[in-house]
Amino acid sequence: MQESLRNDEELLRQSVIELMDVDIFYGTYKAVKEVNLNIPKNKITAFIGPSGCGKSTILRCLNRLNDLISSFKLKGRVTYHGQDLYAKDIDPVEVRKRIGMVFQRPNPFPKTIYDNVAYGARVNGYKGDLDELVETSLRRAALWDEVKDKLGESGFSLSGGQQQRLCIARTVAAQPEVVLMDEPCSALDPISTLKIEELMQELKENYTIVIVTHNMQQATRVADMTAFFNAEAVGNKGNKVGYLVEFDQTEKIFSNPEEQSTKDYVSGRFG
Amino acid sequence: MITTTIGSLKKNSSSPRVILGTVMTGLSGLCMILTLIPLIAVLFFVFVQGFSRLDTDLFTQLPPPPGLDEGGLANAIIGTLVVVGIAVVIAVPVGVLAAVYLSEFSHGNKFATSIRFATNVLSGVPSIIAGIFAFGLLVSSGIVGFSAIAGGVALAVLMLPTIIRTTDEALKIVPQEIRWAALGVGAYNYQTVLKIVLPAALPGIVTGITLAIARAAGETAPLIFTALFSNFWPNISPQGLAEPIATLSVLVYNFAILPFKPQQELAWAGSLILVLLVLGTSILARLATRRKVY
Numbered sequence: 001m002q003e004s005l006r007n008d009e010e011l012l013r014q015s016v017i018e019l020m021d022v023d024i025f026y027g028t029y030k031a032v033k034e035v036n037l038n039i040p041k042n043k044i045t046a047f048i049g050p051s052g053c054g055k056s057t058i059l060r061c062l063n064r065l066n067d068l069i070s071s072f073k074l075k076g077r078v079t080y081h082g083q084d085l086y087a088k089d090i091d092p093v094e095v096r097k098r099i100g101m102v103f104q105r106p107n108p109f110p111k112t113i114y115d116n117v118a119y120g121a122r123v124n125g126y127k128g129d130l131d132e133l134v135e136t137s138l139r140r141a142a143l144w145d146e147v148k149d150k151l152g153e154s155g156f157s158l159s160g161g162q163q164q165r166l167c168i169a170r171t172v173a174a175q176p177e178v179v180l181m182d183e184p185c186s187a188l189d190p191i192s193t194l195k196i197e198e199l200m201q202e203l204k205e206n207y208t209i210v211i212v213t214h215n216m217q218q219a220t221r222v223a224d225m226t227a228f229f230n231a232e233a234v235g236n237k238g239n240k241v242g243y244l245v246e247f248d249q250t251e252k253i254f255s256n257p258e259e260q261s262t263k264d265y266v267s268g269r270f271g
Numbered sequence: 272m273i274t275t276t277i278g279s280l281k282k283n284s285s286s287p288r289v290i291l292g293t294v295m296t297g298l299s300g301l302c303m304i305l306t307l308i309p310l311i312a313v314l315f316f317v318f319v320q321g322f323s324r325l326d327t328d329l330f331t332q333l334p335p336p337p338g339l340d341e342g343g344l345a346n347a348i349i350g351t352l353v354v355v356g357i358a359v360v361i362a363v364p365v366g367v368l369a370a371v372y373l374s375e376f377s378h379g380n381k382f383a384t385s386i387r388f389a390t391n392v393l394s395g396v397p398s399i400i401a402g403i404f405a406f407g408l409l410v411s412s413g414i415v416g417f418s419a420i421a422g423g424v425a426l427a428v429l430m431l432p433t434i435i436r437t438t439d440e441a442l443k444i445v446p447q448e449i450r451w452a453a454l455g456v457g458a459y460n461y462q463t464v465l466k467i468v469l470p471a472a473l474p475g476i477v478t479g480i481t482l483a484i485a486r487a488a489g490e491t492a493p494l495i496f497t498a499l500f501s502n503f504w505p506n507i508s509p510q511g512l513a514e515p516i517a518t519l520s521v522l523v524y525n526f527a528i529l530p531f532k533p534q535q536e537l538a539w540a541g542s543l544i545l546v547l548l549v550l551g552t553s554i555l556a557r558l559a560t561r562r563k564v565y
């Protein structure tokens with residue numbers, strides 16, 4: 001893994017988020033160990049791996065959403081443009097303004113479509129033209145044409161795929177630099193999935209995207225870089241701890257990975 | 272070769288299971304009718320007795336002095352609204368904020384567990400104890416004396432547990448993911464609670480508040496020795512709220528035991544209005560619940 005990354009020194013220099021020797025605990029249970037990872041700027045990075053290996057956990061630690069879980073503890077360093085995200089004087093709210101998140105299940109607010117999109121801008125004290133922001137965000141999320149005549153209707157009136165794109169518009173409207181997506185398509189039909197994948201390709205011009213996916217084809221279609229995580233049993237109580245197996249260009253991971261377990265996983269032999 | 276025997280699919284009405292089923296269905300139907308009888312009888316009785324006095328005088332006149340005819344109970348209607356209003360002004364903010372603390376900010380600590388327990392205990396406390404509490408706190412201590420305020424405090428104590436519990440539950444139903452989403456776009460905790468979580472839980476909260484109002488409006492015991500009673504128009508000014516005030520429930524209690532027919536009729540009419548008030552608020556609560564978000 002070290003060797004292959006040497007070819008990407010350009011990439012490395014441009015990383016937005018860096019994880020250094022990150023261990024994550026829920027109470028005394030160690031969920032993730034020794035993760036070292038650099039998220040490159042304006043690229044799509046995919047996290048793949050079997051369920052329970054800590055992909056969501058790692059994703060949430062990138063914008064301090066894990067703070068809401070009282071048993072959560074992190075060791076090691078996570079930096080954003082060189083700033084330690086877990087330093088004492090960091091305001092998690094400022095972190096989340098810059099690093100937005102789209103969740104597995106579409107979770108629009110119980111508000112109108114317009115207010116869903118405008119919410120982030122409003123709480124952040126956005127000074128510009130709100131109507132314009134809502135329109136551009138909905139356009140970016142490829143939803144504008146479908147909802148432009150019913151912005152006053154509830155976000156719940158949309159289909160699942162539309163709701164997820166609404167959630168993406170909501171995240172985009174908060175004007176983050178990084179967008180984290182935790183299995184954003186797992187609750188969607190194939191057509192909505194394709195729409196969202198196209199959307200990600202467009203978004204990466206302006207944003208850095210990290211996506212967790214269980215869908216190998218999706219990773220090969222959208223991701224520039226892919227990180228494969230796995231979990232191994234520790235002790236004799238059946239506890240599993242997740243770790244990063246391999247991180248490389250997506251083509252490399254899927255065609256010629258360094259590790260046998262990566263090869264087994266991407267060829268569908270386990271997980 | 273495959274041979275199967277297909278038994279008859281017809282219902283066997285003499286089998287013990289079928290008979291038992293029929294008997295049990297009949298029994299539970301009977302019990303349902305038994306529980307409905309007192310409810311319908313009360314409603315019917317109150318309607319029949321109170322309906323004859325349901326005229327405009329009832330809503331515009333003061334009660335007549337003993338021995339005289341006519342009159343109404345306008346002062347008691349206003350008084351009930353005033354006392355319940357005071358109770359709402361006290362109990363709703365305190366109760367809702369307490370529930371917000373329990374559900375959103377306590378993270379299930381020991382303190383929160385004990386408050387939840389105390390709330391449950393409080394909801395089982397007989398209403399007369401709430402009256403004694405307000406009497407000791409405000410009346411016998413000489414702070415305000417027998418007054419609308421003392422009555423309102425007594426009712427507020429009764430309303431609090433209902434409001435706290437229903438709000439707490441309404442907040443718990445709001446999916447965790449919505450809070451995460453709000454925080455994920457850079458909202459502070461208080462913004463998430465005020466703009467996202469509370470509006471989502473509003474129908475449930477409104478239901479709890481109306482149920483609490485419906486219960487408080489009919490309470491008599493805690494008002495007898497706090498709000499007392501008055502035969503005159505209530506004075507809705509800061510000084511007036513520190514004076515005794517008439518309420519429907521105490522009027523019913525006072526007048527029903529008088530030996531004068533006009534007063535007894537007024538007591539029935541007062542009961543009818545109380546029943547209609549409670550019915551109305553319960554229907555409002557139902558309507559609010561129907562607009563549930565989650």
Ligand SMILES: Nc1ncnc2c1ncn2[C@@H]1O[C@H](COP(=O)(O)OP(=O)(O)O)[C@@H](O)[C@H]1O
Nearest residue numbers: 026031050051052053054055056057058069071
């Ligand atoms: N809030 C939590 N509290 C305690 N343990 C958790 C929590 N969330 C996840 N875990 C545990 O951490 C491990 C990794 O979970 P997760 O990050 O959700 O995996 P993945 O997203 O890869 O399926 C699992 O063993 C899971 O049980």
Ligand SMILES: [Mg+2]
Nearest residue numbers: 055056057182
């Ligand atoms: Mg997950």
